[in-house]
Amino acid sequence: MSIFKSLFGSNKEEKERLQKEEEERLQKEKREKERLQKEEEERLQKEKREKERLQKEEEERLQKEKKEKERLRKVKQIQNEEKQKEEKRIRKEKFFNEKNETLKRLDKDSNGIIDIVEINDDLLNLVKKHQQKINNIDNISVQDFVKLSNYLKTKRDNIQKFFVLTRRVKNEKQLNSRLQTLNKQIYSYQILLLHSLKMITSIVEDDLIVCFETYEKFDKLNIFNSNYENDISGKLNDLNDNIEKVNVNLSKIESGMNGLLKSIESMESKLVSQLDNLSFVIDESFYGLEKSLTTELSSINSSIQTNNLLTGIQTYQMYKINQNTKSLRG
Numbered sequence: 245m246s247i248f249k250s251l252f253g254s255n256k257e258e259k260e261r262l263q264k265e266e267e268e269r270l271q272k273e274k275r276e277k278e279r280l281q282k283e284e285e286e287r288l289q290k291e292k293r294e295k296e297r298l299q300k301e302e303e304e305r306l307q308k309e310k311k312e313k314e315r316l317r318k319v320k321q322i323q324n325e326e327k328q329k330e331e332k333r334i335r336k337e338k339f340f341n342e343k344n345e346t347l348k349r350l351d352k353d354s355n356g357i358i359d360i361v362e363i364n365d366d367l368l369n370l371v372k373k374h375q376q377k378i379n380n381i382d383n384i385s386v387q388d389f390v391k392l393s394n395y396l397k398t399k400r401d402n403i404q405k406f407f408v409l410t411r412r413v414k415n416e417k418q419l420n421s422r423l424q425t426l427n428k429q430i431y432s433y434q435i436l437l438l439h440s441l442k443m444i445t446s447i448v449e450d451d452l453i454v455c456f457e458t459y460e461k462f463d464k465l466n467i468f469n470s471n472y473e474n475d476i477s478g479k480l481n482d483l484n485d486n487i488e489k490v491n492v493n494l495s496k497i498e499s500g501m502n503g504l505l506k507s508i509e510s511m512e513s514k515l516v517s518q519l520d521n522l523s524f525v526i527d528e529s530f531y532g533l534e535k536s537l538t539t540e541l542s543s544i545n546s547s548i549q550t551n552n553l554l555t556g557i558q559t560y561q562m563y564k565i566n567q568n569t570k571s572l573r574g
Contacts, residue, residue: 339416346423347411350430358407360430361400366546367437368393370444373544377447384459391468392440398473399433405480406508425505428512431560434553435519436467438537441548445536465518476511479504 350358371378371389378386406429410422439458446454462468541548 339419342416343411343413343419346419347407350407350426356408356411358404360433361404363400363548364546365393365397366541366544366548367396367440367444369544369546370441370540374444374448378444381447381452381455384455388459388468389440389443392462395467395473396433396437396440399429399436402473402476402480403429403433409480421505425508425512427560427563428516429508431557432512432515432519434556434560435516437548438553438557439519441537441540445540448540449536461518465515476504476508479507 348354350360352359367389371386371393375386378384378389403426406422406426410419410426413419413422439461443455443458446452446458537553
């Protein structure tokens with residue numbers, strides 16, 4: 245029995261030992277698992293913090309990039325605005341220099357009055373000089389020449405008023421448009437003046453064919469009984485007055501100007517097309533014409549330079565020929 249006890253007791257102890265070892269193993273495993281779990285949690289926490297840090301850094305970088313882009317955009321915008329302002333200033337300066345240079349050719353003494361109108365009424369002075377000879381001609385009277393003189397005077401006034409309007413333009417398109425009309429006005433005035441003076445010299449030289457040919461052209465154009473230039477004068481006055489007003493409707497003025505331009509262009513074209521057909525303007529009689537006119541004008545101390553008058557007409561005629569040639573080529 246003592247042997248049985250001894251065996252039984254040792255088995256029990258062994259069992260308890262094994263159980264204890266198992267418990268220790270399980271405890272160890274549990275601790276190891278807890279340790280590993282804790283390490284994993286710490287790793288995950290560390291990863292999370294790192295991810296948040298990187299995300300924050302990325303957001304800060306993107307924000308910084310955005311601010312830099314915005315700064316560069318503003319800098320570029322400012323540079324572009326400054327560049328545009330400078331280009332606009334240069335264009336404006338260039339335009340005004342070119343405008344002043346162009347207008348200087350028309351107003352050489354820069355007194356604000358276009359040179360072509362700064363003359364005496366030499367047509368009427370010639371009529372006074374040769375009044376008796378004119379009275380001896382049938383179908384043409386001194387009164388016709390007085391009407392013609394008044395027509396030319398009104399035309400000079402209108403050229404000056406239109407010159408004032410041309411000086412006020414603010415862009416190249418307007419300037420080119422105004423100059424085109426102004427040059428046509430000047431040309432039609434010069435050719436009217438030339439033919440008017442030639443009527444006097446033809447009477448003096450007993451060349452009545454030229455005189456009557458010119459008279460018929462003028463009569464056909466209704467120059468002796470026309471109120472057209474007076475109407476244009478009134479409209480030009482209205483435009484110049486309106487431009488002086490601060491509260492004026494600019495679009496209304498521009499509309500009125502466009503209508504007036506068309507009206508002037510139409511009338512000047514009609515005058516030019518009729519008067520260009522007069523034979524002594526386009527044939528080889530320029531030399532004789534210049535000589536006879538110069539003699540007559542010198543006799544009354546006229547300020548009109550015959551050569552300049554004829555050259556101005558020829559220059560415009562060549563300009564129109566070149567323009568027509570260009571349009572055909574285009």
